[in-house]
Amino acid sequence: MSAKRLSKLDAPKVLKDDERVMNDNDFIVSKTDTKGFITYCNQTFIDMCMYSQDELIGANHNLIRHPDMPRIAFKLCWQLIQSGEEFFGFVKNLRKDGGYYWVFANITSSVDTNGNTVGYYSVRRKPSKKGLEAVMPLYKQLVDAEKQGGMAASEALLADFLKKNGTTYEELVTTLQAM
Ligand SMILES: Cc1cc2nc3c(=O)[nH]c(=O)nc-3n(C[C@H](O)[C@H](O)[C@H](O)COP(=O)(O)O)c2cc1C
Numbered sequence: 678m679s680a681k682r683l684s685k686l687d688a689p690k691v692l693k694d695d696e697r698v699m700n701d702n703d704f705i706v707s708k709t710d711t712k713g714f715i716t717y718c719n720q721t722f723i724d725m726c727m728y729s730q731d732e733l734i735g736a737n738h739n740l741i742r743h744p745d746m747p748r749i750a751f752k753l754c755w756q757l758i759q760s761g762e763e764f765f766g767f768v769k770n771l772r773k774d775g776g777y778y779w780v781f782a783n784i785t786s787s788v789d790t791n792g793n794t795v796g797y798y799s800v801r802r803k804p805s806k807k808g809l810e811a812v813m814p815l816y817k818q819l820v821d822a823e824k825q826g827g828m829a830a831s832e833a834l835l836a837d838f839l840k841k842n843g844t845t846y847e848e849l850v851t852t853l854q855a856m
Contacts, residue, residue: 682714683728683736688771692744695776697725699803705780708787710796713738727773743771747819749831753846758784758797765850767804767812779804781854808853 708717718733726741754764764784780801787796822830
């Protein structure tokens, strides 16, 4: 483990419009403790985010949080996984060099033999191109809403969007990934 626990405060401040696209059959895997500190990462994760294993183990997962991601997405994620449900979502991640990569993520709880949550487990695959085309403008609107009116504004905007489209968050993202 590196001497210092890295977090989003250590992430690059200068962003590059440089995308690294996941391979069709690759999976990015990481595990965290119950607070989101990384306890395991696979080689594909290391290759994609450009941090070393030493830098990643012990770091907070928000190290790779991209500012284009709406806060509401992570609120929803933590609400779901802390209540024992799984999360699916499109996530833009920030690489160590300031570039980015998109994933379609699934996060589930890791439970011990007594059923207690001991951490979380995430597997990401290549996101659908059509799904991303739909998600990018929605995330932009959500981020703008958060700048204006905080999380309450993006929460209301997302609820309105889902209602208008007659869908739920999970149905929306799984349908988009299947496109
Ligand atoms: C297992 C697991 C994997 C996660 N993977 C990511 C990830 O790849 N990218 C990301 O930005 N946040 C990820 N998160 C969410 C982060 O813990 C955090 O909520 C998010 O980066 C927002 O951080 P902030 O609220 O400090 O800005 C993950 C959380 C868990 C539990």
